[in-house]
Amino acid sequence: MKARVTVTLKSGILDPQGKAIEGALRSLGVAGVTSVRQGKVFDIEIDGADPAQAEALLKQAADKLLANTVIENYKVDVVG
Amino acid sequence: MKAAVLVFPGINRERDMARTLELIGGRPPAMVWHTERQLPAGTDLAVIPGGFSYGDYLRCGAIAARAPIMAAVRSFAAGGGLVLGVCNGFQILCEAGILPGVLMRNQNLRFICREVYLKVERSDTPFTRGYNAGQVIRVPVAHGEGNYIADSETIARLEGEGRVVFRYSSPDGMIDPNWNHNGAINAIAGILNARGNVLGMMPHPENHVEASIGPTDGRGLFAGLAEHLARAA
Numbered sequence: 324m325k326a327r328v329t330v331t332l333k334s335g336i337l338d339p340q341g342k343a344i345e346g347a348l349r350s351l352g353v354a355g356v357t358s359v360r361q362g363k364v365f366d367i368e369i370d371g372a373d374p375a376q377a378e379a380l381l382k383q384a385a386d387k388l389l390a391n392t393v394i395e396n397y398k399v400d401v402v403g
Numbered sequence: 404m405k406a407a408v409l410v411f412p413g414i415n416r417e418r419d420m421a422r423t424l425e426l427i428g429g430r431p432p433a434m435v436w437h438t439e440r441q442l443p444a445g446t447d448l449a450v451i452p453g454g455f456s457y458g459d460y461l462r463c464g465a466i467a468a469r470a471p472i473m474a475a476v477r478s479f480a481a482g483g484g485l486v487l488g489v490c491n492g493f494q495i496l497c498e499a500g501i502l503p504g505v506l507m508r509n510q511n512l513r514f515i516c517r518e519v520y521l522k523v524e525r526s527d528t529p530f531t532r533g534y535n536a537g538q539v540i541r542v543p544v545a546h547g548e549g550n551y552i553a554d555s556e557t558i559a560r561l562e563g564e565g566r567v568v569f570r571y572s573s574p575d576g577m578i579d580p581n582w583n584h585n586g587a588i589n590a591i592a593g594i595l596n597a598r599g600n601v602l603g604m605m606p607h608p609e610n611h612v613e614a615s616i617g618p619t620d621g622r623g624l625f626a627g628l629a630e631h632l633a634r635a636a
Contacts, residue, residue, distance in 0.1 A: 336552070339508045388469060391462055391498065393505050393553065 324369050324377050325402040330390045331362035365389055374401045404428030404629045406448040409476070411437045411467040414454035414491065416607065423609040424450070427625040437470040442479055447632050449476050453490030453545070453607060463506060463548045464494030473499050485529055485628065486601040490546055493593075493603035502596055502603045503561070504553030506546075510586025514547040518618075519584055521592050521606060522572035524565070528595060530602045531568055533627030539576045540620035542606040544584065549605040551587040551594075561594055569593035569604055 332338050338360050345359040367384070369377050381399045390397040406424045410417050417434065425431045432450065433443045442449055456467035467473070473495075480486045480501055488496040496502040509515055518541055523534040534540065553561070561567055569592040571583045583590040585605070593604030608621030 337507065337510075339510060339512050343512055388461070388465065391465070391505055393503075394507070 324371060324374070326367050326369060326377055326381055327400045327402060328365040328367060328381055328385050328389055329362060329398045329400070330365070330385070330395050331397070332360055333394055333396055336394045363389075374403065377401045404430065404448060404632050405443075405445050406432035406450055407435045407442050407446045408432045408450045408452055409435050409437065409472055409492075410452075411454075411456035411470060411495075413456045413458050414452055416453035416490065416609070419607070420450055420452040420489070420609045423612050423621070423625055424448075426612060427622060428629045435472060437467065437472050439472050440475060442472075442475050446479070447485065447635075448628060449479055449484060449486045451476070451486070451488040451492030451495050452609075453492060456491055456495065459548075462498065464491055464496075464498040467491075467495045468498035468500075477501060480596070480598075480601050483598065483600055485632070487530065487628075488601075488603040489607055489609065490544075490549075490605055493605055494548065496601065496603045501601055502594060503557045504551055504594070506548045506605070507550040507552050508548050509546070509550050509584070511584075514545075515549070515584050516545040517543065517584075519544050519592075519606060520572050520574050520576075520582060521569045522576045522578070524568050524570060528568060528599055528602070529628060529631040530595075530624055531627060532631060533623030533625075537576060539572060539574060540608075540623070541574075541611065541618050542608050542621050543610050544606045546585070546605055549585040549587065551585075551591040551605075553588070558588060561591075562589065564597065566595040566597070566599075567591050567593070568595055568602065569606070 341359040341361040385397040570590040611621035
């Protein structure tokens, strides 16, 4: 079973890397970009066929390691 | 002083730390590999040194914070044992949840390696008894992620409980954004846990202890710890 965990910075947390990317896009002439926030994507393969079980497992993985919930949010998508 | 220095893959300041602990504490520390499950018997100070554990993969300190030895550090701290985390060691303690908050990318996005000034806020802790409250010391920093942040409740609690022990300051002790090189909230350079037996700090006091290579302002931290532990023994 395939799944994706997306980790993003909580709103209000300063993201200097996102700001730098935003500036670089502007200097490249990519018009209309008003804000960039950088995050992480984890593509994960897991044993089993029960999506609910997979989601619970990945939430555990995110809470324990993939995200620092002091500053980050995460989203679990079981692709199937 | 019976210190133990934790060693993770990618750590690179463990020998500086060991040299300082031997110089000031009088005996070489045990070097403890991350796969160990126990600190050596009789350990009275656990030190997590600086470096780039696991290449800063995922987040600084994130992988090291989940290593087997950290369970031993957690219970050692819960039992009142003294724990010092410097630089990556501070990041690891935060990632392990032993200290609150997180160290973010420096505000100017650069890795900063230079001397800074620190105001010592308190002298009544095992880590700062070698200094006077309000004293300014000069120590080096070398980090890309030293910008301390926590939610506003946590910051209020840290400040209210006097758990901010070091702040970046001017040479005469003024707290000023111009002297806060990494942008840390409230110029926080080092904090204690609630019990006061765990200190995390970004600067490297272990690198300023020998007159032959420069200032010796870092000595006070280790001399104070040695004195505290000698009295407790």
